[in-house]
Amino acid sequence: MSAAPSSIDSTTAVARKPMGGSTMAMLVDFMIGISGAPLNTPSTDRELVNGILMNDKIGTMQKNIESLQADRNSVYGIQVQVAELEPNLKANTLIKPETQSQLIGRINNLLDLVKQGISIDSSLTVLDEQASELAAQLLASLKAHFSEKPAESSETVNRETIAKTVDERTTETDRLVRSFTSLYKQIIRTYVETRDALPGTGPLNLKPLNTLSPPKADAESPIPRLGNE
Numbered sequence: 001m002s003a004a005p006s007s008i009d010s011t012t013a014v015a016r017k018p019m020g021g022s023t024m025a026m027l028v029d030f031m032i033g034i035s036g037a038p039l040n041t042p043s044t045d046r047e048l049v050n051g052i053l054m055n056d057k058i059g060t061m062q063k064n065i066e067s068l069q070a071d072r073n074s075v076y077g078i079q080v081q082v083a084e085l086e087p088n089l090k091a092n093t094l095i096k097p098e099t100q101s102q103l104i105g106r107i108n109n110l111l112d113l114v115k116q117g118i119s120i121d122s123s124l125t126v127l128d129e130q131a132s133e134l135a136a137q138l139l140a141s142l143k144a145h146f147s148e149k150p151a152e153s154s155e156t157v158n159r160e161t162i163a164k165t166v167d168e169r170t171t172e173t174d175r176l177v178r179s180f181t182s183l184y185k186q187i188i189r190t191y192v193e194t195r196d197a198l199p200g201t202g203p204l205n206l207k208p209l210n211t212l213s214p215p216k217a218d219a220e221s222p223i224p225r226l227g228n229e
Contacts, residue, residue: 024043028048031048031051031055032048035048035139035142035146036143036146036147037146038146041146047145047159051138051142054138054162054163054166055135057166057167057170058135058166059135060170061166061173062128062131064177065128068124068180068181068184071181074184074209075114075118075121075184075187077213078187078191078209078212079114081206082107082111082206083111089204092204095199099199103194103197106193106197109190110191110194113183113186113187113190117180117184117187120179120183124176124180127169127172131169131173134162134169138159138162140156141156141158141159144156191206191209192209
């Protein structure tokens, strides 16, 4: 499954640069072009400037989520490795019961951490999709504002509502990105410690982290990333 594009593609990548001089002029020209604003709209126009700033927030939110793509996919590879290990340990009669119990305890702890990681991943995917929807709503709202033909009130979302939602989603994204980053470090540390504690090789061991890849289905259909490529 390929990543769905943002609704306002080119703006966000540029908008995070200091908005002054030629950069601001370029952003204004671009926003005028896609919003249908009159060509003589001043660069200080409130709606235009607010649109650029909101679009920048949306793009930054998507980029922050996209930056975790490799680590988020990695969690699924770890899940497969660990899930396959526990039955092999339980079936091995050469390991002392107390040692087996300790190892299974480590594995269950690691699986709990992975479960948390997958839960955060799912939430980030939803936020990514919502960011794309907000970008589309913002563009529709700007087009309606600058259009000579008044839009039906039901056709667009109030820009104040969009701005409030963007702020809420940005705060939530920042929180989840920090949570996942911290959790992923814990997952990696626990994985390595568990691998070092396991006896033997093959079915009684975990592969080195640098050899893991996401499950086949995820590798072929990666988690959608809606930020600019």
